[in-house]
Amino acid sequence: MKQTGLKIKQKWKFFSMFITCYLPHLLSMAQSSTPILRIGIMADMQYADKTDHGSRFYHNSLMKVDTAVDFFNRNKVDFSLILGDLVDEGPKDLPVLLKHLSPLKKPTYCLLGNHDYVNVSNPDLLHSTFGMPDKYYAFTKGKWRFVFLNTNALSEYATTANSAERSEWKLLVDSLQANGRKNTQPWNGGVDHKQLLWLQNELAQARKNKEHVIVLTHHPLLPENGYETLNNRQVLAILYKFPEVKLVLSGHNHKGNFVQENNIPFVTMEGMIETPASNAYGLLELYPKEIKIKGHSRLTSRVFKF
Template identity: 30%
Template sequence: MLSRRSVLAASAALLAGTAGAADGRLRFGVIADPQYAEAPPNLTLGRYYANSLDKMRAAVAALNGEDLRFVVTLGDIIDRDVASYDKILPIYRTLRHETRFVLGNHDFDLAPEHLERVPGLLGMAAPYYDFAVAGIRFVVLDGNDVSLFAPPPDDPRRKLAAERLEQAKAAGLVNAKPWNGSLGDAQFAWLERSLHAAREAGERVVVLNHYPVAPDNPHNLWDASRLTGLLARQPHVLAYFNGHNHAGNYAERDGIHYVNFHGMVDTPDSSAFAVVEITGDRLEIQGFGREPSRSLTLKPA
């Protein structure tokens, strides 16, 4: 498992890197939904869970050849079973870059006694957090906060999740699905404070979450409109990156690029991951495998 010591060591080594320091470029890797499990494929969904180990090894080899500040996985590192972490996390440890994680719904498809262990298994001090690199503040959200599966069985957030899901169904929302989630009020207040602090510090912001919020989609966060409404009022927010919808997606709204990265687990042998570069007024995404490349213009700071 990833230890705090290994993450800090990787961070120190990266201080000497060029991807985001002297030349104003920031480059980092993005992976979405490896969803590994030692299980037969789901042919209906086109998900080949066991194949993700070899795909991850190939992705690590490619990303290790790049000059990057970090590599982030946008959730669903595993598909099920806590033992799956023991197989895929050693591959992450072969990355020469700092490793960051976002929590996904399948990361909590575990026996109840393991649910509260998940952030620690991934070396995360908290389920949601932020960090700054080269003048960009990355705000990492936990869309599983209020859900039917991530909180322990007796946690009041489960009751709140059931109420929110019923409200979404009553409203006829296309994303009223039990596999989605939402932000708790404490996390939403933290997000508002983090965005304000970034603006005060003159930092631009990229938001990272497992769940999409735009465009409308069955996979979106239950409270997507609350989140997009907040982000629309933030002139320093550049982009929102997510996974969860394995088919990928894209929208531009209020000058913010909402990029849904493709799932690595899909198809027997075609992978999906990316290298992202932010420089000046450009957001460049170099896609590998099924991930498309994009060249996007950023709004003025």
């Protein structure tokens, strides 16, 4: 009986040590395998009812959207992000695309791209056509703040003649051309002064609330290869002040890209419109100390620790 009691005592000691030393670690591992947020991501569908051109297969975007929507629903995403150029020739083709997006069971948040502005008479109201709360906006989910910038604000295609924004765009382009910049293309745009102030305020609020930040843009901020936001350096100067920024995610350059500067990963998503069959969509998964992009088809998978 004494031997049996001793064995029980030893087993209980081992069990107590397991509870104290190993169980918290195992629980932590289990928790870290489950993302805080799972988000569907896609960019540059550029749907249009027109003949294919080069590597762009306009009608095929509907089939690709259907595939992505079904995948997002099966993976129970918390919401989805679309980073601009939903359509190729402005809102005339939007109703058809929205019909294919409608089976999504969770909300979708989007940005506008340069192609979304084609044949638009009143660019100031275009965001409401696409179901956006404003031309640029932000929201929080738990301890994550999502900041959506309007990189079309300073452009010829998204401003009206004689407007303050058109004048600001012209001054900016003239300055960039004088300095030999290659991004002064008609399909690129920039961020206006009022929006830069708003961005700084959003990031300051995130710092106050101890939040992580993901910045979403249509035109990339980096690398500087001719596709970048016109005044990308002004935007970057603000972002670099805030280590709360954990990721900048963009569209526009259909080839995709990646660069890391000042501890911020800048990811350009591959465009869905490209190639007849290969798709480009994925999941953005957020963890306490890690961000994962799980790409499908042409979208590149990436992991960032912070």
